[in-house]
Amino acid sequence: MELTNTEKRVAPVARPSWPAPFVATLAFAYEAWFFCMAGRSGAASIGGMIWAAFCATLFALIALRGRPDPARRIFFSVSALAFIPAFVAQLVEARGRMALTGAEIAASQLPFCHIALTTSLLPAAFFRTLDFPSQLIGTRASFYPMLTYWLLSLVTVGRGWCSWVCFYGGIEDGLSALPRRARLDLGNRGPGFRRINAAVLAFVALAGLGTLVPVYCDWLCPFKLVTEYAEPATLRSYLALIIFIGLFLGLVVVLPLLSKRRTQCSILCPFGALQSLLDRLSPFRVAVDASACVSCGACDKACPMIALNAETRAAGGAASSCVKCGSCFSACPKGAIGYATRWTKVGRFSATLLARRLREKGGLPRRLASALIEAAAALLSPALLFPFTAMTFGMIISTGFSSETIARLVKLILTGSFALGGGR
Amino acid sequence: MMHKPIILAVGDIIAKALLLAAALGVPIFFANSSYIANGIGRLLRLEVEPSLSGGITLAEFADPLGDDDGSGKLEYPLGGGISRGELDIVRYAVRAPVSRPVWGETGAYWQLELSFAKAVSTGLAGGGFRAPAIHIYIGIDGTSSGSIESAFGEGELVRFDPKHPWNYVVSADGWSPKAAIRSADASYRAPVESDWDIARRRVTLRIGLAKAPRLLASLLAGRRTWHYVMVGAYDGARAGRFAAVREFAGPHEGGGAADELCPRVFDLIAPAGARQESELASEDSGRGELALVLPVEAEGAAGLKAKPSAVPRARESLVAEAAREEARAKVQAKDAREREARASSSASDKDKIGTFFELGLDDRALAAANAALARNARNFVALAYRGAIVARSAMEAKTLGEKMRLVARGYDDLDAAVAVAKAEGAIAALDKIAVFLCRASVSSAVPNDVFERAAQGASDFAAAGALAASEGDKALEARCLEGAALAFEKAGLGEEAQARWATLAAKEGLPAATRLELMDKGFTP
Amino acid sequence: MDALLLGLSSGAICLASCAPFLIPVLAVEGGSRRQRRFALLGIFLIGRLLAYAAVGALAGYLGALAAGFLDPTLDRALLRAGWAIGGIVLLLGGLSGVKGPAFCSRVAAGERPTLSAFVLGVAAGLNLCPPFVAAAGRAAALGMGGGALYFALFFLGTSIWTLPFGLVPRLKKRAAEAKAVARIAMLLLGAYFFLILGVLGWN
16 A cells, blocks of 8 residues: 555644543653642742752643743743752852862862763773762762663764753753844854854863863853853963853844854754764754755744754754754644654654544544544644653753742742752 | 665664663663763772872871860860860871872872861950961871870870880961971971861871972871871960860860879870770879870871771671671561560550561551651651651562652651650650651661762761760660761761761670671771 | 883873874875875984983983983973974964965975974973983983983883874865964964074963
């Protein structure tokens, strides 16, 4: 039996049919409640409740509309904003100030973030040592937990980390969406940016291996401005401070506002480059239905990572720098872009084909079977499963600091004090 | 002709099942993330790059808590705002010299660390003018030169072991707070980088090796060193900055001196087999002989081998003894029925609930606790037990969500009980102990990653232990010390744990199982 | 002989310190034939051996190695020199891919992978790691002939670890991409090594 033209080209952005979105939303709400409320009491549990409700609402929007925009961006930007007050407040409460102390380096008490993995993996493999003064285990921001989160991300979201999980990326994701139109056209720089990105990864990994210094953290991280930095006292620390501020203002604030692209994430971040390199391990991808595409180029302009161009579209997908954010889905006038599995071609919803055949044969049992198959296929569609996976990941990672920020804000409103003592 | 669509459909569903696995895998993974991270940790067994944190630890010494009284009788000076615990060393660590510091601009260095029992007040920041004065005399193995007298005239009023004369002395004080090193023949003097971390009650000293004399720099070759570590009360007017000690304490002197040659040392690190009290009481004022102090040995990096396991025979006999004790405890279980009967007819709520709880009869304990609370809502002992019972019932809960809910509910009761216990005025110490132990035992049992209660559990154990000590119950005090040490380890606070183990090791009459544990940790009980 | 074993056991350290110098050079040649890459590797190792021999002999002559440890000041000076030299070579290698004014094309015209590999080997060799110090100490104790043999075997032991780099399969499809990425990486590495580590000494 031959596939009809319509069946060959089933729009990837087809909204998952009822009741799949509701089932998924209920499942998401249940786990949001579980993870956001785990082990919390008092003010922190109010924060957890609000965050769980917030995430569940946004997920419902994604599931029902069949595409991530704009709910994902809201989630991502808000969680990045929520990270800053919680982290800074914790630092100030623990140390008395934001800046690093030599004692903390000596006591290996620095928080370990995922980007530091790029400098640490090779030395860890060669020397069985961690070249970063953080705890190996004990908090979420320590080495073994971060390592396991990273390994999990490789086989689930891949580079989707950069648009659903990373608590730094939300800043420029939000900023790049603010302007109405781009004043600076960086559209043809995609390949160049990817090369620089890969080179930064190579640099950071090799220099880290050769000198055992976490080079990225020492000189290149733009986010020290919102997390922590070394007290400026010597020429070296002043220079480092200038570089951080310059990179932050330039790549994270100004360029995204001017060009509507995520310039730090696509040019500098070595973790993003690593995720792109290993994205083949993720079962999800963004696919372009080449037969439906009319080459209008709207998706090229919409992509914050400059991951789409005529070449990639013709090959049926996006470049390796695609962060699976789904901004291109809404831009496409033909609905030709959507989430797909890595190993199947877009449009082969063969389960629905089987269901249709069964329905045509008639008879109650076959019709029931057909309905079940359709429901299963709808529930198991990448359009629903990827946002579920990615948003669960992002929600769990963000719940710690987001609930805390909300709790602190609540406390600020009620009592005028931002401090959060007692149980967390 | 259903074949092709069926094959396609099956292939499709398999692919999508993998997607589903990813989707469900994420929450399942995170629900078990602490076990997974621990597992990876056990598999990889990494360590933080030593030169970032000061170098490999060559030797670490844990000094018992509460021994900051010299020969046993010394009292702190009255003036200056210093209080007990601030001169109490709990840990001394010797690191391996680092020839190529990573992520730093200093040249080669050698790091020594001291931790105190109580937060050190440095200089005016602490509000007083008293501070610890630290002297570390270092003898380098294989040299014949050196001195066996104090570097500071009278100084600490001690003399050194002739078998291990010292070559360099590092002096630091919390007042300036600066530190310096000088050689025995006074030909070399240099400043030493000192970092006083108030929050962690730690002093870190970094001796520069790049421009040091050959003997000192030769430590980079991994030589063995001998250390005399002494702490006194800072007195800027005295030679060596160690305040004098007289018969009675005064604003500028310590008290409790037995004679005029009593060492001015409040705490020191004694080697295995020697005791601080006897060392610091060994002066002979009749013959004018100063007290003799002995050094501790820090094996050099060159000779560092794995810690020799405790003498096998000694360990075997301890294992046998521990097994006998366990058998005896089992035999006593048959009079559990007697205890149960006695408890049912007991009038005391605490006895009833406590006994049922210990015997594992949770539902009866819960009933008794609820009854007690119905009679008196502020019965905090009953409240604490109820909290512990509810938390313990989480072990039988089927779903993870229910487990977490039960533990959280248990903690609500426990926290309330502890709050009441701390607030009420005159309460029986035994009641308070029961409350603290209830919460501490729950905190030790639940995962720290989720609830982050291990550190609080340790302080609960410590509080219970202090109360037990005041009641004279040494066995309970030892059990509380052990619980605190284990809880600190769980919280990742290894230093605090070591201090508790050291204090436990200094106690007598410990059960064999505890002594075995101490031996395995490297303490000779 | 235990010289070989010492070399083999400390291979990881030597590999790690050679990697930043060696990998970019080999990556740039990613599209070439395997023989060429092994040849470059060989030249790199020769440079390293020369540096070891020269520095080792000098240090031995000055008696700086006798006590079983390397004088920290000398060690640091050599390290910085190694980084500075290696950094310059990497910078030049990276700049050779840049299309720009006349100066740059002159640099590009002067690009000689063989010479670069040799100098990078020398630069890597200036990094005297602790196993080297131990080996040199033992070699000195053995006198001229025995010492040289001991040292050669030690060197062989460490070099075996670098062989896998030549064995990486040839990239046919993405050779141009890899070359471009390698050049940018060389620029970054070169700048970092030369300026920050070598000249300024901020490690």
